[in-house]
Amino acid sequence: xxxxxxxxxxxxGLSSTASDVLSLQNVLKQADESLHAESTRLLPFLDQLDxxxxxLGYLYFLEACTAGPVTTESASSFVLIIARFISxxxxxxxxxxxxxxxxxxxxxxxxxxxxxxxxRGVAPMLTAVRKLQSSTExxxxxxxxxxxxxxxAKCYKTxxxxxxxxxxxVDQPRDLYLxxxxxxxxxxxxxxxxxxxxxxxxxxxxxxxxxxxxxxxAYKKYILVSxxxxxQLSTSLPKYASGVAQRNLKSLCLSYMELxxxxxxxxxxxxxxxxxxxxxxxxxDNNLGLVKQVVSSIYKRNIQRLTQTYLTLSLQDIANTVxxxxxxxxxxxxxxxxQDGEIYATINQKDGMVRFVEDPELxxxxxxxxxIDLSIQRLMTLSNKLTVMDELISCDPLYLGKAGxxxxxxxxxxxxxxxxxxxx
Amino acid sequence: MDGEDGAPKSLMxxxxxxxxxxxDDAPSSSTSTTIRKNRPIISGEQLDIEAYAALYxxxxxxxxxxxxxxxxxxxxxxxxxxxxxYDELKKGENTQLFREVVQKIDGxxxxxxxxxxxxxxxxxxxxxxxxDKLESELNAYRTNLIKESIRMGYNDFGDFYYAHGxxxxxxxxxxxTRDYCTTSKHIIQMCLSAILVSIEMGQFAHVTxxxxxxxxxxxxxxxxxIAKLRCAAGxxxxxAKKYKxxxxxxxxxxPELGNSYSEVIAPQDVAxxxxxxxxxSFDRTELKNKVIDNxxxxxxxxxVPEVRELINDFYSSHYASCLEYLGxxxxxxxxxxxxxxxxxxxxxxxxxxxxxQYTHPFVSVDMRMMADAFKTSVAGLEKELESLITDNQIxxxxxxxxKILYARHADQRNATFxxxxxxxxxxxxxxxxxxLRANLLKHExxxxxxxxx
Numbered sequence: 001x002x003x004x005x006x007x008x009x010x011x012x013g014l015s016s017t018a019s020d021v022l023s024l025q026n027v028l029k030q031a032d033e034s035l036h037a038e039s040t041r042l043l044p045f046l047d048q049l050d051x052x053x054x055x056l057g058y059l060y061f062l063e064a065c066t067a068g069p070v071t072t073e074s075a076s077s078f079v080l081i082i083a084r085f086i087s088x089x090x091x092x093x094x095x096x097x098x099x100x101x102x103x104x105x106x107x108x109x110x111x112x113x114x115x116x117x118x119x120r121g122v123a124p125m126l127t128a129v130r131k132l133q134s135s136t137e138x139x140x141x142x143x144x145x146x147x148x149x150x151x152x153a154k155c156y157k158t159x160x161x162x163x164x165x166x167x168x169x170v171d172q173p174r175d176l177y178l179x180x181x182x183x184x185x186x187x188x189x190x191x192x193x194x195x196x197x198x199x200x201x202x203x204x205x206x207x208x209x210x211x212x213x214x215x216x217x218a219y220k221k222y223i224l225v226s227x228x229x230x231x232q233l234s235t236s237l238p239k240y241a242s243g244v245a246q247r248n249l250k251s252l253c254l255s256y257m258e259l260x261x262x263x264x265x266x267x268x269x270x271x272x273x274x275x276x277x278x279x280x281x282x283x284x285d286n287n288l289g290l291v292k293q294v295v296s297s298i299y300k301r302n303i304q305r306l307t308q309t310y311l312t313l314s315l316q317d318i319a320n321t322v323x324x325x326x327x328x329x330x331x332x333x334x335x336x337x338x339q340d341g342e343i344y345a346t347i348n349q350k351d352g353m354v355r356f357v358e359d360p361e362l363x364x365x366x367x368x369x370x371x372i373d374l375s376i377q378r379l380m381t382l383s384n385k386l387t388v389m390d391e392l393i394s395c396d397p398l399y400l401g402k403a404g405x406x407x408x409x410x411x412x413x414x415x416x417x418x419x420x421x422x423x424x
Numbered sequence: 425m426d427g428e429d430g431a432p433k434s435l436m437x438x439x440x441x442x443x444x445x446x447x448d449d450a451p452s453s454s455t456s457t458t459i460r461k462n463r464p465i466i467s468g469e470q471l472d473i474e475a476y477a478a479l480y481x482x483x484x485x486x487x488x489x490x491x492x493x494x495x496x497x498x499x500x501x502x503x504x505x506x507x508x509x510y511d512e513l514k515k516g517e518n519t520q521l522f523r524e525v526v527q528k529i530d531g532x533x534x535x536x537x538x539x540x541x542x543x544x545x546x547x548x549x550x551x552x553x554x555x556d557k558l559e560s561e562l563n564a565y566r567t568n569l570i571k572e573s574i575r576m577g578y579n580d581f582g583d584f585y586y587a588h589g590x591x592x593x594x595x596x597x598x599x600x601t602r603d604y605c606t607t608s609k610h611i612i613q614m615c616l617s618a619i620l621v622s623i624e625m626g627q628f629a630h631v632t633x634x635x636x637x638x639x640x641x642x643x644x645x646x647x648x649x650i651a652k653l654r655c656a657a658g659x660x661x662x663x664a665k666k667y668k669x670x671x672x673x674x675x676x677x678x679p680e681l682g683n684s685y686s687e688v689i690a691p692q693d694v695a696x697x698x699x700x701x702x703x704x705s706f707d708r709t710e711l712k713n714k715v716i717d718n719x720x721x722x723x724x725x726x727x728v729p730e731v732r733e734l735i736n737d738f739y740s741s742h743y744a745s746c747l748e749y750l751g752x753x754x755x756x757x758x759x760x761x762x763x764x765x766x767x768x769x770x771x772x773x774x775x776x777x778x779x780x781q782y783t784h785p786f787v788s789v790d791m792r793m794m795a796d797a798f799k800t801s802v803a804g805l806e807k808e809l810e811s812l813i814t815d816n817q818i819x820x821x822x823x824x825x826x827k828i829l830y831a832r833h834a835d836q837r838n839a840t841f842x843x844x845x846x847x848x849x850x851x852x853x854x855x856x857x858x859x860l861r862a863n864l865l866k867h868e869x870x871x872x873x874x875x876x877x
Contacts, residue, residue, distance in 0.1 A: 168859050170867060176860075202857055207864050240861065309813040311823040311830060353825050363841040372841075375848045382855050389859060398869070 004038060007031055008048055011057030018092075021056060025096050028060045035064040051085045055093035058085060063100045066107040075111035082108045083124040091131040101132060102141050109145050118153035125149055126158065137168040144178035151182055151189075159186040163195065168385075177203050177214040184221060188290065193229040200225060204249065205241040211248045217285070219249045223256045224290040231301040233260040255281050259294070268298055268323045299324070299333055300342060307343050307356045315352045327352060471496075471756050473504050477512075479683075479690035483586070483624055484761075486512050486521060491761045493528060503532055510537050517551060518589040519544045551588055558584060575604035582617060595621045595630075608643040616649070619656045623688055631660040651681035655689050659762060662697060667770065668705040674698030675714050679723045695724035697763060699731040703738060704773035708781070711739060743778045744799050750774065776812060783809075783818055789829040791822075802827055 007027070014024035035042065042065045051058045062085060066078060082104060094101050105128050112121035125146040132140045143162065150159035163183045170176045180199040187196035203218040226233045237246050250257055255278050262271050275282070275291055282291045302322040306313060315327035315334075324330050334354055337343045345356045361368075393399050473492065477485055489509040493502045506529045513522045526539045562577035578601045585594035598617040605611045615638035622630035635657045638645075645653070658673035675698050681691060702715050715721060715735060725732040730749050737746035750771060758764045782797065783789055795805045809829060812818045821832045 166856055168856075168863060170860070170863055173864055173867065176864065198853055198857075202860060205857070205861070207861060207868060209868075240858075305814070309810050309822060311821045312825040313822075314824060317824060351825065358835070359838070361838070363838060368841075372845070375845065375852075379848055379852060382852060386855055386859065389862065393862075 003031065003034055004042070004045060007035075007057075008045060011049060011054050021093060021096065024056060028057065028097075032060065032064075035060060036067060039064045039067050046081065052088040052090060055089040056096060058089070059094065059097055059100050059104065063104050066104060072114060075114050079108065079111050079115065079120065082111075083120075086124045086128045086131070089131065094131055095134070098132065098140075101128070105142055106145060109149060112149070113152070118149045119155065121149045122146075122153050122155050122158055126162070129162065135169070136165045139167045139170045139175055139179060141171060141175050144175055144182055147179060147182035147186060151185055154189075156186050156189045159183070160190060160192070163187065163199070173206065173208070174214075176206060177212065177218070180206075181214050181218045181221075184218065184225070188221070188225060193225055196225050197222070197229055204245060205238060208242050208244060211244050211252070215245060216249065216252050220253050220256050220285055220287060221290065223253065223260055224287060224294055227260060227263050227294045228290070228297045231297070231304075232264065259291070263294065263298060266298070266302065268295075268302075271295060271298060300337060303333060303337060304343060307345070310356060312353050312355045315347075315354060318354065470498075471501070471759060473501060473508065477505075477508055479692065480686050482687040483518075483589075484687055486516075486518075486525075487624070488761050490521075490525065490528070492759050495759055495764070503529075507533055507537060514540075514543070517547050517587045519547050519551075520589045551584075554584060571604045571606060575601045575606075575610060578604070579613075579617070582621075586621060591621055591625045595625065608641040611641050612638055612645065612649055616652065619653075620687060623656065623659060626663075628660040628663040631656050635660070647678055647680035648682070648684045651677045652685045652688075655681065655685055655694060658694075658697065659689065662701065662762060662766065665766070665769070667701040667766075667773070671698055671701035671705055672714070675702065675718060675721050677724070678720055691724055692727045693760070693762070695721070695728045696731055696757070696760075699725065699728070699735055700763075700770050700774070703735055704770045704777065708739070711735075738774070738778065738781075741781070743782060743797055746778065747775065747798065775808075776817065779808060779812060780817055783820060783829060783831070786829075787831050789820075791827040791829055794829070 010027055011024065014020040014027070042061055046058065046061055046065070049058045049061065062082065066082075086105070086108075105125065109121060109125070112118055125142065129140060129142045129146050132142055146162065147159050150156065159182075163186065167176075167179075180203040184196045184200040184203070187193070187199065200218050200222040203215055204222055206215075208215065223233055237249065259271075259274060259278075262274050272295060275295060279288070282288050299322055303318065306318065306321060315330045318334065319325070319327045319330040322330065322333070324333070331347060331349075334343070334345060334347060338345055338347075343356065344359055345354050347354050471492075473489075476492075477489055480488060486509050489505045489512070493505040493509070496502055496505075506525060509525050510522075510529065510533075513525060522544065523539070526537070529537050531538060558577065558581055562574070562581065565573040565577050578597050582594045582597035582601070585591070585597060595618060598614055598621060601610070601614050605614055615634045618634045619631050619638075622628065622634065635653050638649075638653055654673050654677045658670045658677070661667075661670035661673060674694050677694050677698075681694065683691070698721065699715065702711060706714065716739060725735075730753060734746045734749035734753075737743070737749070754767060754771070757767050763770075779798070782794060791802055791805055791809075795802045798805065800808075806822060806824070806827075809818065809820075809822060813820060813822070819832055819834070820829050822829055
């Protein structure tokens, strides 16, 4: 106990300035083991510390307390304590011991899930994420945990707010895979298929040395979202996808590839029979909802194709081409698409004719010009970023060493800038 | 064999009314001995087998007759073809093929046309004797190491095998002469023999390689050889479905071909294949320059006036009659050994070209008039146009209510804006993903590097 008491005094004393905090960190590191040994008895001591001032110390104590297995009674008390800690702690002190913070938050998540109240965890986790990341471009291990809570709590909008930010820095590849996968699911829930496609594409083409389950599941969803959004699936992964992914992903998602094939053939009846036949397979992957959306999107795809060839077309003909049963159904589909802004048309009910018109956007308004201008700015910033990164890498000794060694394999022009002394 | 049908005859007469010299107006039967050198062979009427077979010689004559017998419906024609094949085979030494033909005849032509076992045995015996003789001669030459004799020895072997139907061995023998060829003439001879055997075997890849080999000889070739090589190249391209290249080759064949390549192809075939492939694959300028204004090719086209007429009709936009000629020719073309499996594709391409050419000069087209011009129904026409529009071969849109086709020229300005925005988005996405991946790779690399250290 004495050591604990002594520790407490030190914490209180050394938490004021930055240099003090650093020395405190050393002390705490040494005392970590003893803290863990006393884990069950540390709870009352927490009240003596103020989380907003003594964040680092509090963190160590908290981590030791929650190190043991989670039980339902302890869960409810701890949830409150951790939530309060997260909201009041100081970010700089936390960042000195990121793994401890992460493990505390993970425990928090487990407890919240055990209590079956994921909604309680959403807001605190969001604050935790914001406090842990060094910049908005930084992906921490807490991001996927946060998204998982959002998914389970069906709190998609909050999740979307985090997803809006671009990520450029990653701690652990596994975090990225999970983040993109959960992020993709959230976007699908909000029907932002474009962003979902982007996120899932990132998982599928991320560098990986061995195939992992996250990539496989992500690829399944990727196929389905690609069919819904674009109406087609590119048959091969881009060249920059890792070798293992290119070789193995397709064979692991065979039934989905079959689905994509029968979608491309355009015969709705075949598609529906195929879906019926493989219902349990899709269901076991939890993709039934998406598959149903794929089937309904094929009608839209066919109607859109008609706009390219016809100026006016009778509803009966539309129903025949798109393989619907009655003109009334065709009218409903067309109406829905007009309302969603997917096609531009007018329905003449007297003749039963639909007249397709061109996209009325003339690209002459102020809003459009502003939009274009902003896009240009954004792209210029991005381009600068790219140049900066390129310059950094070309000065990196590791890179120069490798390029120098493999000089013979590459073109003269590409690598002549590497100095000769790297030719070992 | 029965004569031609009476009803379409007057129409046919009208069609070649403007002049082939020396044409019989009376319906001719196969037993008539009138000279029919200038008579159009590939025409809309029922095929005259004797005249057709007279164009060819050697193995291809027999193969064509067998093909005819296999593919035509009329049993009279079938038997006629088989009878002629039998007669031709009796003059040669190919017992294997002889037996096949006898089997196909199946006794329908009477006792004179049945298995002649004595003849077969005699031929086989002679063949063995000749083979032994050739072998011993070749060995003698080989020990003496006289290049020219060895070359001729292998050549003789090649001829022997070819006459007996062992095409693979014939090819090998001809190819072996290559090492012993001393002059360009020898090389040309070897190439032409190899080409002949390859065509008979159906291995057109070899044909192309030997044609290029022959054309690379330093000495200038004589015109008939050039013509032969061009025909062979054209055939190879036709088989490979490269219709444009085939057309170009056939159109370059000079009139020196005459009947010198009757073991492979007849001038009528050159005209037909060249004409149809050109029509299916050339654009208007090329069609005018290379076909219509081509004096050399005009001589060939005179031999098949229906093809000449249909090309002219196409060029002058008389689509109905053009398509009618095509329809008439179809049944006879399906009996030709080289072009039968390309007829459908070529016809489809020609029809699409006709449709596209029809709509090209107009801003709006009444689909009912167009359907009349093409002798089809409006609904059928609409379907065809729809598939052409979807393939982006016609820039137009269909007003299905009023049945009018409107030309549609994409608004360049809007399209450009759309493309700009889209490219911007794609760039954005790609670069962000790339920076992310670079970061991951750096992380992995650092991890590996730190592990090594």
